[in-house]
Every structure is written in structure tokens, then in C-alpha cells.
């Protein structure tokens with residue numbers, strides 16, 4: 433039996449999202465049907481809309497969904513009907529990366545997340561009687577209901593029962609990436625300096641996590657002064673505007689270099705400047721989506737001689753269930769206060785929410801699909 437839902441169809445750049453009736457496919461044994469309560473909007477949704485990623489259009493986007501489980505397939509053990517859950521990216525569970533709990537680097541990442549269908553090519557959604565591209569990050573949560581998978585659903589622990597799902601929704605992508613980059617990918621050590629370039633969702637999460645890790649100083653760089661002010665409130669000890677020779681100021685502050693530099697801007701010049709700031713054994717972590725034509729240039733002897741590391745990072749090296757639960761616990765303890773980044777919008781106002789994200793007015797827009805109860 434198929435399930436009716438309302439979903440926001442993305443048809444491409446400069447076209448408004450259109451909310452229309454769709455049907456979800458029957459559940460497979462390892463799938464769950466989630467009634468979506470809320471979903472965050474991430475830059476990756478907009479990159480797909482603008483044709484920068486190889487996801488087929490039209491498509492139902494949304495990959496920071498939270499909701500309540502309505503139904504589960506026979507093999508599902510991760511949650512049961514009635515459970516409150518958050519969702520993240522999907523992975524295959526049987527490749528060399530998944531085998532070592534590194535699913536962000538799943539060899540089958542594209543078919544599991546970006547093909548518009550299940551990995552076996554079958555559609556999860558239909559519109560006007562035809563297959564609709566969906567299963568985006570194993571969820572397509574810009575909708576009232578979604579089909580998700582055993583591997584990308586995390587049950588919200590009972591100790592977080594009082595936290596609204598609309599607040600937890602964005603935890604599964606940008607927040608996880610920034611926090612994971614610091615705590616898992618770069619394994620930031622207490623007492624060493626870190627500089628974070630770009631203070632959007634990913635950079636702010638990195639700053640909050642750097643405070644958890646005990647990095648010192650924690651330096652934020654952005655071109656938006658309002659964001660820098662918020663970064664100071666969330667843990668940055670210093671904040672510099674990227675338009676005003678930030679590298680020179682960072683060198684004055686840390687004459688022997690920084691232990692960690694984290695780039696979320698994807699801008700070649702910023703990344704190369706960041707590399708130049710590294711102390712011996714320093715680590716440069718890179719997450720920002722960049723111009724596909726860009727090539728980074730580093731000095732070889734500076735790279736090799738200082739034992740420096742340049743690290744591409746996806747999803748903060750998250751292992752999904754355990755790490756998202758750890759982040760929920762940090763949030764409960766007031767040490768990961770990402771609610772400060774969120775602005776809420778009704779589902780019907782998705783275009784306004786996207787505009788607020790693109791103008792920089794709201795760091796993390798979250799769409800509300802329905803009340804929890």
C-alpha cells in the first residue's frame with residue numbers, strides 16, 4: 433500500500449519549490465516510514481537545485497529531517513512505530529569504508545544518497561502517476577512523510593524526550609560535519625590553537641566543538657560581522673574579518689602557527705592561506721564545496737618538513753548513531769547550543785526560508801511540517 437504525502441518538488445535554479453501531493457512506495461524490509469515534523473535546510477540542497485551536484489532533477493530534497501516513525505519493515509531494529517528519530521545520510525553497510533565504521537566515505541555513497549532512487553534503481557516516490565526522484569540522502573525530508581533506512585535513522589534517546597524534534601532536526605548534516613571534523617577527523621587536542629574559516633552552520637559547530645575539546649585560542653574568521661559576534665558567544669576567543677588581512681592578525685596572535693585550521697568556505701585563496709598558518713604537525717581540514725576547476729598549491733618542503741596534514745573531510749567522519757547520540761548529549765548538557773543558529777519557517781514558506789539562508793540572515797533555517805503530538 434502506498435502512502436500519500438505532501439512534498440516540495442525542486443525543479444532547478446530560479447524556480448520556486450512547489451508543494452504537491454505525492455505517493456511513497458511500499459516499505460522494504462530494512463526501511464522506515466517517518467512522519468516528518470521538521471527539516472533543516474543545508475547548502476547542499478541549494479547546490480543540487482543549482483545543478484552543482486550530479487543529482488537528477490526534478491527531485492524532492494531535504495536531508496536534515498526529524499520526525500516520528502509510522503511504520504517499519506520486518507528487519508528494522510533501530511526504531512519502532514511511535515519513536516522520535518532524526519535522520520542523516522545513508523550508506524551501504526558492506527564496502528571497505530562501511531566495514532570500518534567510516535560510512536561518510538561509503539564506496540556506494542552516490543547510489544545510496546544521490547541517484548534519486550534506491551540503490552537498486554527502484555523509486556521511493558511517485559508524483560502524478562510517474563516515478564519522482566527522491567531518496568535524497570536516504571530521506572527526501574522536504575515532505576510530510578519520508579521513507580528512510582535502517583542505517584540513516586537514529587532514535588532520539590529518552591533522556592532527550594523534552595527536546596523538540598524541530599530543534600534536533602538539523603543535527604544530521606552541517607552540525608555533525610563541523611563538530612565531527614573537530615572531534616573525530618582532526619581530533620583536536622586541548623591547549624592548541626585552532627582557526628575556523630567561515631562561520632555558517634559548519635563553522636559554528638566546529639567552534640562549539642573546539643571549546644568542548646579545549647582548543648585555545650579559538651579563532652573565527654568570516655566576512656560577516658554579525659556571524660563573528662555570534663561565534664564569539666559560542667566559543668571563539670578571537671574573531672577576525674576575512675576582508676582585513678586575517679592571516680597577518682592570526683600570525684601576530686600565534687607566532688609559532690596554529691595546530692588546526694578548518695576551512696568551510698571552499699575558497700582556494702582562503703584554503704592556501706590556512707595552510708600557511710599551520711604549526712609543525714598542524715592539520716588543515718577542508719569541507720567547503722569549491723569550484724570544481726580549483727587546484728590547491730602548497731609548498732612541498734613546508735608540507736613535508738613540518739609533518740603537516742591536509743585532510744578532506746566528509747560528514748565529520750561520523751558513524752551516525754553513536755556520534756549523533758553523543759552530540760544530543762552535549763546539547764543536553766548545554767555544551768553544543770546549536771539552537772542559537774536556528775530560524776523557524778512553516779513548510780509552505782520554504783522559498784522564504786531559502787532566501788533567508790542565502791542572504792546570510794539566518795544561519796540554519798528549519799522548516800516545520802507538522803506539530804509533534
Ligand SMILES: NC(=O)c1ccc[n+]([C@@H]2O[C@H](COP(=O)([O-])OP(=O)(O)OC[C@H]3O[C@@H](n4cnc5c(N)ncnc54)[C@H](O)[C@@H]3O)[C@@H](O)[C@H]2O)c1
Pocket residue numbers: 474475476479605606609629630631632633634635653654655656659674696697698699702718719720721722745746747748795
Ligand atoms: N564536507 C561535508 O561533509 C559537508 C557537509 C555539510 C556542508 N558542507 C559544505 O560546507 C560549506 C559550509 O557550509 P555552511 O552551511 O556552514 O555554509 P555557510 O554559507 O552558511 O557558511 C560559509 C561562511 O563562509 C563565510 N565566508 C565567505 N567568504 C569568506 C572568506 N573569504 N573568508 C572567511 N569567511 C568567508 C560566509 O560569510 C559564511 O558565513 C558549504 O560549502 C557546504 O556545502 C560540506
Ligand SMILES: [Zn+2]
Pocket residue numbers: 474475476477495605606
Ligand atoms: Zn547537508
Ligand SMILES: [Zn+2]
Pocket residue numbers: 523524525526527528529530535537538539540541
Ligand atoms: Zn558502504
